[in-house]
Amino acid sequence: xxxxxxxxxxxxxxxxxxxxxxxxxxxxxxxxxxxxxxxxxxxxxxxxxxxxxxxxxxxxxxxxxxxxxxxxxxxxxxxxxxxxxxxxxxxxxxxxxxxxxxxxxxxxxxx
Numbered sequence: 001x002x003x004x005x006x007x008x009x010x011x012x013x014x015x016x017x018x019x020x021x022x023x024x025x026x027x028x029x030x031x032x033x034x035x036x037x038x039x040x041x042x043x044x045x046x047x048x049x050x051x052x053x054x055x056x057x058x059x060x061x062x063x064x065x066x067x068x069x070x071x072x073x074x075x076x077x078x079x080x081x082x083x084x085x086x087x088x089x090x091x092x093x094x095x096x097x098x099x100x101x102x103x104x105x106x107x108x109x110x111x
Contacts, residue, residue: 001107013024027068027069027070028079028082029070030066030068031056031068031079031083032083033059033065034058034060035058035084035085036087037082038060038061038062038064039060039061039062040060041058041059041060041061041083041085042058042059042085042086042087042088042089043056043057043058043076043079043083043085043086043087043088043095044056044057044058044059044089044090044093044095044096045057045076045077045087045088045089045090046067046090047073047089047090047091052069053066053069053070054069054070054071054072054075054076055067055069055070055076056068056069056070056076056079056080057090058085059096059098059099061098062098062102063096063098063099063100063101063103063105064102065099065102073089073101
């Protein structure tokens with residue numbers, strides 16, 4: 001009853017693999033662009049919950065942030081290493097104040 005679904009035969013083949021590679025390339029391009037265009041970016045791993053899988057959150061020194069889904073925490077650490085940025089686990093560090101300040105300023109600007 002609680003077993004994971006088996007992958008379909010094409011999932012690891014050309015069609016499923018191509019989509020996966022394409023999605024990974026798009027995600028990496030976005031994250032690389034974020035890191036290249038901002039100062040002091042750090043990565044934060046957000047654990048999965050009932051509605052969302054593991055995510056990687058990048059936060060610049062200004063508090064600006066971006067979030068992308070990743071398969072698991074191990075992959076998130078590998079991505080951060082490829083980007084050459086420090087990585088933290090939100091369960092242990094919490095979210096930095098600069099992110100909350102950024103969000104509050106954006107909300108105030110919209111009001």
